[in-house]
Amino acid sequence: MVDKIKQDDLAKIVQSIPMLSASASRLLQLAAQPDHELADVINLVKNDANLTARVLKIVNSAAYGLVTKVTSIERAVSYLGERIVVSVAIDDCSGKLFGKELSGYEAASGDLWKHDLRAAIASREVVTQSGADINPELAFTAGLLHDIGKALISDYLQGSAPEAVELISSQDSLDYLAAEEALIGVDHTVAGYELAKAWQLPDELIQVIRYHHDPAQAGEEVRPLVYAVHLGDNIAMMGGFGTGSDTMRYKLDKSYTDFIHITPNILASIMLTVDTEFQKLEESMLDSGETN
Amino acid sequence: MGQIILGVGDYGASNNPGDEVKTFALGSCVSVIFLDPKTRTVGMAHVALPDSTINKNKAADKPGYFADTAIPALLADMAQFGCDKRGKGLIVKLCGGANVMDTNDTFQIGKRNALTIKKILWSYGMGAVAEDLGGNFSRTVAVSVSAGQVTISSPGKPSWQI
Ligand SMILES: [Fe+2]
Ligand SMILES: [Fe+2]
Numbered sequence: 317m318v319d320k321i322k323q324d325d326l327a328k329i330v331q332s333i334p335m336l337s338a339s340a341s342r343l344l345q346l347a348a349q350p351d352h353e354l355a356d357v358i359n360l361v362k363n364d365a366n367l368t369a370r371v372l373k374i375v376n377s378a379a380y381g382l383v384t385k386v387t388s389i390e391r392a393v394s395y396l397g398e399r400i401v402v403s404v405a406i407d408d409c410s411g412k413l414f415g416k417e418l419s420g421y422e423a424a425s426g427d428l429w430k431h432d433l434r435a436a437i438a439s440r441e442v443v444t445q446s447g448a449d450i451n452p453e454l455a456f457t458a459g460l461l462h463d464i465g466k467a468l469i470s471d472y473l474q475g476s477a478p479e480a481v482e483l484i485s486s487q488d489s490l491d492y493l494a495a496e497e498a499l500i501g502v503d504h505t506v507a508g509y510e511l512a513k514a515w516q517l518p519d520e521l522i523q524v525i526r527y528h529h530d531p532a533q534a535g536e537e538v539r540p541l542v543y544a545v546h547l548g549d550n551i552a553m554m555g556g557f558g559t560g561s562d563t564m565r566y567k568l569d570k571s572y573t574d575f576i577h578i579t580p581n582i583l584a585s586i587m588l589t590v591d592t593e594f595q596k597l598e599e600s601m602l603d604s605g606e607t608n
Numbered sequence: 609m610g611q612i613i614l615g616v617g618d619y620g621a622s623n624n625p626g627d628e629v630k631t632f633a634l635g636s637c638v639s640v641i642f643l644d645p646k647t648r649t650v651g652m653a654h655v656a657l658p659d660s661t662i663n664k665n666k667a668a669d670k671p672g673y674f675a676d677t678a679i680p681a682l683l684a685d686m687a688q689f690g691c692d693k694r695g696k697g698l699i700v701k702l703c704g705g706a707n708v709m710d711t712n713d714t715f716q717i718g719k720r721n722a723l724t725i726k727k728i729l730w731s732y733g734m735g736a737v738a739e740d741l742g743g744n745f746s747r748t749v750a751v752s753v754s755a756g757q758v759t760i761s762s763p764g765k766p767s768w769q770i
Pocket of ligand 1: 462463504528529549
């Protein structure tokens with residue numbers, strides 16, 4: 317039997333998590349501003365020596381196979397795109413959190429980061445390949461952060477996976493969120509929401525973290541974005557990249573069709589692109605040094 | 609003991625009794641397993657999508673990725689070990705093809721994968737003697753070449769065999 321997390325326990329857990337670096341925090345703010353330009357991202361990277369070095373290493377890694385070496389940060393950022401810069405900045409300052417071994421879900425270390433990267437790529441592809449009117453780079457960033465709550469509650473779920481699985485198969489209406497809530501009193505979207513607030517993330521990202529399994533609850537303005545990540549998350553799990561015992565034990569909200577139009581062929585094409593893009597991104601990030 | 613690990617879209621075979629053919633974390637993907645009692649060969653493909661017409665280049669590069677190209681590729685691979693080219697005498701087992709909860713038709717890739725594979729097997733006159741398909745969970749599958757035993761595991765559950 318596992319213990320419940322009380323409200324002040326949750327506050328303590330959140331307090332124990334290091335803040336984001338200034339660069340990562342600023343990048344996430346920028347991501348949510350619809351009119352920001354790549355030049356803003358470039359300036360930000362230029363002012364952070366570590367981030368500059370890492371971005372240059374990535375663009376010059378074997379995964380991208382560029383013939384001539386890129387030495388200017390402008391070219392590197394425009395080639396890689398904002399999303400890769402965000403991934404690197406998050407990995408640099410919070411790699412420990414995202415790389416945490418989710419033993420409460422019987423997952424291996426690295427599974428959470430891989431799931432997050434796959435969900436990020438998939439969320440962006442959902443937007444671009446469906447032609448939905450949603451910011452694709454923001455969808456990527458939101459996908460990257462959506463499950464951060466799992467790193468906070470995993471230790472409390474230690475040893476509970478068989479019980480959670482049993483609970484879900486015994487009652488048709490229950491998904492893994494309900495199991496988390498039943499077992500420890502807090503599900504991973506609520507835990508993630510508390511951390512997102514402490515990190516002072518932009519409202520769009522806070523709402524994705526809170527409502528990615530129940531997008532209909534999100535505010536009207538951000539709802540399409542939350543649906544995009546909802547689909548991206550499911551696509552990541554379907555592609556074999558979940559985080560252990562909870563994989564695929566969540567409900568699809570079929571009302572996504574109000575915002576996003578996807579045919580079976582588009583979905584197949586999204587899954588294919590996710591495989592290709594993920595391999596490239598993972599390889600380039602491994603090549604470039606710090607790993608989770 | 610050797611392990612032959614197959615990633616998404618990979619296929620492979622072995623007749624070395626010490627080997628284990630294994631693939632990790634099938635979500636909506638389906639693992640097609642062929643066992644040949646005559647040559648004691650085990651083959652497996654990790655199929656991701658039903659239909660190769662959406663991307664011919666990918667199919668040429670990784671035939672195991674699509675149901676329609678994976679089965680001929682796996683049969684050709686196993687023919688090198690003396691198995692019948694048309695799959696005669698092979699025992700077929702299938703697992704994977706899970707779906708998320710409350711899914712709709714579009715997102716039932718797991719189901720479409722399984723159906724397409726069965727249709728293609730049918731065209732060869734083959735059919736599965738055992739299957740562990742569907743559900744809302746991911747599966748890791750390992751086949752021992754010496755025993756021809758298929759073991760499935762999933763986080764939070766004790767492992768089982770088909
Ligand atoms: Fe989640
Ligand atoms: Fe997720």
